[in-house]
Amino acid sequence: MAMTTAAARSGHGRNATPEFLADRARFVRLETLRLTRIAGAGHYSSTFSAAELFAALYYAHLRIDPARPDWPDRDRFILSKGHAAIGLYPVLADLGFFDPALLDDYTRLGSPFGDHPDMKKIKGIDFSSGSLGHGLSIAVGMALAGRVQERDYRVYCMLGDGELHEGQVWEAAMAASHFRLQGVVGIVDRNGLCIDGHTEEIMGIEPIDERFRSFGWEVQRIDGHDFEAILGALGELAPAGVGAPQMIVADTVKGRGVRMMEGSLNWHVGNLVGRDYDAVVAELQRGLAPAAAK
Amino acid sequence: MTSDRTVSEGQDQSDLFRGVSGPADLTESESVKGTPASRLPAFVLGEELAVLADRDPRIVVLTADLASANRTVEFKARHPDRFFDFGIAEKNMITAAAGMAACGQLPYAATFAAFSAILCAEQIRTDCAYPGLPVRVIGTHSGISMGFYGTSHHATEDLGMLRTVAGLTVVCTTDANHLRGVLRASVDHPGAMYIRLGRGRDPEVYPDVPAIAFGRAIRLREGRDLTIIATGAEVRPALDAAASLAARGIEARVVDMHTIKPLDEGEVRAAAAETGAILTVEEHNVIGGLGSAVAEVLVDCARVPFRRHGIDDEFAPVGPPAGLYAHYKLDADGIAGVARDMLAACKAS
Numbered sequence: 001m002a003m004t005t006a007a008a009r010s011g012h013g014r015n016a017t018p019e020f021l022a023d024r025a026r027f028v029r030l031e032t033l034r035l036t037r038i039a040g041a042g043h044y045s046s047t048f049s050a051a052e053l054f055a056a057l058y059y060a061h062l063r064i065d066p067a068r069p070d071w072p073d074r075d076r077f078i079l080s081k082g083h084a085a086i087g088l089y090p091v092l093a094d095l096g097f098f099d100p101a102l103l104d105d106y107t108r109l110g111s112p113f114g115d116h117p118d119m120k121k122i123k124g125i126d127f128s129s130g131s132l133g134h135g136l137s138i139a140v141g142m143a144l145a146g147r148v149q150e151r152d153y154r155v156y157c158m159l160g161d162g163e164l165h166e167g168q169v170w171e172a173a174m175a176a177s178h179f180r181l182q183g184v185v186g187i188v189d190r191n192g193l194c195i196d197g198h199t200e201e202i203m204g205i206e207p208i209d210e211r212f213r214s215f216g217w218e219v220q221r222i223d224g225h226d227f228e229a230i231l232g233a234l235g236e237l238a239p240a241g242v243g244a245p246q247m248i249v250a251d252t253v254k255g256r257g258v259r260m261m262e263g264s265l266n267w268h269v270g271n272l273v274g275r276d277y278d279a280v281v282a283e284l285q286r287g288l289a290p291a292a293a294k
Numbered sequence: 295m296t297s298d299r300t301v302s303e304g305q306d307q308s309d310l311f312r313g314v315s316g317p318a319d320l321t322e323s324e325s326v327k328g329t330p331a332s333r334l335p336a337f338v339l340g341e342e343l344a345v346l347a348d349r350d351p352r353i354v355v356l357t358a359d360l361a362s363a364n365r366t367v368e369f370k371a372r373h374p375d376r377f378f379d380f381g382i383a384e385k386n387m388i389t390a391a392a393g394m395a396a397c398g399q400l401p402y403a404a405t406f407a408a409f410s411a412i413l414c415a416e417q418i419r420t421d422c423a424y425p426g427l428p429v430r431v432i433g434t435h436s437g438i439s440m441g442f443y444g445t446s447h448h449a450t451e452d453l454g455m456l457r458t459v460a461g462l463t464v465v466c467t468t469d470a471n472h473l474r475g476v477l478r479a480s481v482d483h484p485g486a487m488y489i490r491l492g493r494g495r496d497p498e499v500y501p502d503v504p505a506i507a508f509g510r511a512i513r514l515r516e517g518r519d520l521t522i523i524a525t526g527a528e529v530r531p532a533l534d535a536a537a538s539l540a541a542r543g544i545e546a547r548v549v550d551m552h553t554i555k556p557l558d559e560g561e562v563r564a565a566a567a568e569t570g571a572i573l574t575v576e577e578h579n580v581i582g583g584l585g586s587a588v589a590e591v592l593v594d595c596a597r598v599p600f601r602r603h604g605i606d607d608e609f610a611p612v613g614p615p616a617g618l619y620a621h622y623k624l625d626a627d628g629i630a631g632v633a634r635d636m637l638a639a640c641k642a643s
Contacts, residue, residue: 072398119396119425127396131420137386138421141393141401148354148376148399155393171386179378 016060018227022287024055024091029257029284031090031103036271039107043115045255045267046160047087049191049224053250056230057156058091066096069123075153076126076142080135081160081189082116089113089122097124133166135159136186140172143181143240152240154183162194164205170215176245177216183240186217186247189224191254195268212247224250225288253291257284262291335470336494339432340368342474343402346481347373352400353481356391358384364404364434364494384409388417388431395427400481406440407433407449407490415455422486423462430480432489436466437527437577438605438622439493441615450605454582456488457555463487463508464555466526471500472552479506492527492577493615499530499550511558517545520599520633521565524575525551525584531619532575534626539633546633554587562591571599571640573633577624580604599640603632 028051036042058064063075079088086106093100105111112121116130127138139157146153163169176184188208196202205211209219220236222229233248254268255261258280272280331337340355347353347369354376355369361379370377380387384405391401403410411418411433422429433452440447456464463485467473473491480487504512514529515536524532529550536546547569549561565572572592574585585602592600605622619625623632 076397127393128420128425131416134389134417134421137389138393138396140386141390141395142397143393144354144378144390145394145397145399148394149397168385168389171383172390175380175383175386175390178381 021052021055021059021227024059024094025051026257026284026287027094028054028087028090030281032086033272033277033280033284035086035089035103035106037273037277038104039115041269041271042086043083043268044258044270045193045261045264046081046189046191047084048256048258048261049252049254050081050084050158050189051087051257052225052227052230053158053187053189053252054087054091056227056234058095060231061234062156063153064095064124066092066124069097072149073151073153076139076155078127078135078138078142078155078157079117079125079129080132080138080157081163082129082131084158084189085113085115085117085129088117088125092122092124095124098122132160132163133168136169136172136176136184139184139186140175140179140181143176143183144179146183146240147181152183154185154237154240156185156187158187158189160194161188161190161192161199161205161208162202164188164208165194165203173212173215173217173245180242181245182238182243184245185237186212186245188247188249189252190249191252191256192263193254193265193268195265197265208249209247212249216244217247218244219247219249221249221251224252225256225291256291257288259283259289333470333498334495335467335473335491337365338470338473339404339434339477339491340365340370342477344369344372346477347376350400350481352398354378354394354399354401356380356387356401356403358382358387358405358409360405360434364432366404384414385417388414388429389421391429391431392417392421392425392427395422395429396425400428400430402430402432404432404434406447407436407452408440408447411436411452411456411488411490412449418456418462418486418488419459423459426461426485428484429486430489431487432491434491435493436490437492438610438618439527439577439615441618442612444612445609448610450577450579450610451582452488452490453554453576453578453584454586457582457587461485462555463553464490465508465553466490467492468526468529468550468552469496469499471498471503472506472550475500475504475506476552478503479508483508490526496527497530499533506552508553509556509558510553511561512550512552513547513561514550515546515548517547518569519545520571520573520637521547521549521569522573522575522629522633523549523551523562523565523584523588525554526577528575528577528624528629531624531626531629535629535633538626538630542634544633544637551584551588554584557587557591559591562588563595566592566596566598571637573601573603573629573636575624575629576604578604579607581607599636601632601636603629
């Protein structure tokens with residue numbers, strides 16, 4: 001199922017075409033299916049909502065070098081919504097951070113790869129995550145360290161939208177603005193759903209963009225499944241330095257790419273078996289259809 | 295402006311929360327009064343870190359709107375580019391410290407123990423200890439040292455909570471020189487660490503800066519009749535208690551068990567084998583802290599008379615610190631009395 005690393009690398013770089021990135025987003029979704037089947041359960045839909053974001057960041061934007069995972073000047077990426085790690089592991093393997101065959105034992109006893117990522121065990125993971133609400137604080141600390149060390153890396157932090165319920169997010173939002181950490185780039189995967197229902201019914205978080213603006217952030221709001229929009233927003237980012245931290249609110253669809261999962265509350269965690277699995281693989285291989293209505 | 299002094303004056307914020315002012319000052323033991331500031335922990339934390347930071351560019355200091363109270367202002371004055379005040383947002387501070395450590399810094403993050411340790415227990419566990427990052431979480435004003443500020447500002451659970459976190463080193467500082475020794479030893483110690491301070495006006499035990507080895511207790515007094523194992527601000531009264539016990543013919547060994555985790559198990563076994571009775575003394579709930587840690591060692595070796603002395607699973611009443619220490623028999627007289635009772639009970643049984 002996994003594409004070859006060589007094929008992936010051929011498209012890596014800031015000139016990656018939308019077709020190549022779409023192929024990598026499909027790879028993220030297919031690998032998520034495969035790994036979930038190994039584990040017996042997994043976070044499908046919150047990984048699918050972030051597939052285009054992962055592809056754009058890792059194949060077309062981040063300043064990283066898989067041969068030097070500890071490179072001090074690399075950009076950092078904090079997956080604060082750590083439950084989407086199942087979609088990030090295949091990307092890191094594909095780029096050469098580690099042997100893709102290691103994923104064949106995903107979540108088995110002793111595997112480095114759990115549902116949530118462990119920086120001590122996995123090259124390319126910049127910080128362990130899983131407890132929602134912590135990632136943006138990590139990004140603040142990493143950006144302050146960059147300032148102390150006079151490095152110009154950026155720190156990207158992908159948050160879930162339900163994660164914005166956590167108060168610590170807003171402590172960090174305040175601090176990033178107060179310390180003028182322009183190199184902090186937040187990305188909210190705004191897929192609309194938390195586990196118990198629509199965020200606006202469980203605990204409202206809109207207007208997300210205006211809230212971050214009022215905390216002193218520069219905010220862009222985009223379609224998180226449109227590569228032109230994603231790359232456009234990433235291209236607009238100011239460099240690391242002294243200034244307002246930057247937020248990209250990416251409107252996405254939870255479960256995007258699989259019709260029966262799109263906008264559904266039933267696939268936050270699940271396991272496809274038998275003919276259902278085969279049918280979803282076939283659906284993903286056909287490529288993205290227009291999204292179901294939210 | 296009038297010349298009449300009819301308007302109340304604010305106080306130096308460095309003395310805020312120490313309760314040192316006022317005519318009926320019951321908060322200071324006589325042995326502290328007159329001690330120069332350089333010999334009080336409250337005044338050496340920032341200064342010592344600033345000196346260490348002169349040599350070590352990794353060191354950064356973080357606080358949460360208590361730079362004056364914990365004297366990290368001294369660090370700020372010397373290293374303003376490596377000092378970060380996070381405001382009253384402790385969780386963000388501890389997690390950001392972990393982010394800094396992940397990028398090569400050596401952060402010391404200080405605030406009241408009630409907030410650094412208890413409020414941020416999850417951030418310490420998940421963001422500092424689990425990734426094995428060298429974050430030094432400093433809890434000042436631990437135990438009941440905040441006195442009449444009440445339970446919200448007391449920390450009598452921090453050792454128990456944090457002792458169960460894998461890989462976390464848990465250390466209590468005894469006095470100003472001991473704090474200096476702990477800070478010096480912490481610089482190159484691997485992994486995350488919780489450093490517990492008292493009120494900052496703790497009376498002197500060490501006339502010079504001791505060489506600290508984490509996990510290695512310091513035996514301060516020899517004795518054959520029992521061992522008092524104390525930690526933090528209880529070491530000085532434990533020593534004073536031993537002196538008064540000696541006047542009654544009871545020779546107590548006194549051990550400064552500054553590292554709660556990893557515990558110096560050999561010292562506990564030696565106390566059991568060589569003195570035959572153990573009394574632990576801590577400014578903490580008797581559940582989960584030093585006494586529990588020692589008990590865990592003792593169940594695996596010889597049974598000896600043993601008592602955990604501290605706060606018996608309750609929230610402390612309001613009162614000035616000295617009054618509270620007397621109330622809980624955590625002052626020298628109280629500890630001596632508990633030791634005598636314990637030995638008398640042994641003889642009776």
